[in-house]
Amino acid sequence: MLEVLGRATSLNVRKVLWTCAELDLPYTHTPWGAGELSLQDPAFLALNPNGHIPVVIDHRPEGEVVVWESMACALY
Numbered sequence: 001m002l003e004v005l006g007r008a009t010s011l012n013v014r015k016v017l018w019t020c021a022e023l024d025l026p027y028t029h030t031p032w033g034a035g036e037l038s039l040q041d042p043a044f045l046a047l048n049p050n051g052h053i054p055v056v057i058d059h060r061p062e063g064e065v066v067v068w069e070s071m072a073c074a075l076y
Helices: 011-022 042-045 069-075
Strands: 002-005 025-030 056-058 063-068
Touching: 002 011, 011 025, 011 069, 042 056, 063 069
Parallel strands: 002 025
Antiparallel strands: 002 056, 056 063
16 A cells, blocks of 8 residues: 655645546545645655655555655655
């Protein structure tokens, strides 16, 4: 299951959400960068030290794969 992090108003996050929808991939979306979910939060910076959205987390049985940058996320 994929988890997409980033506010949906961001064009870069929309690219990733659109890719997931077009490929009919199961995913969840968490709106980091909006409201209480700060991009400077240590939990977010542990995923992407650049502090930018989007971030995709692929939750796999053998461990998580974390990808950031919209094009890299879409290609993944």
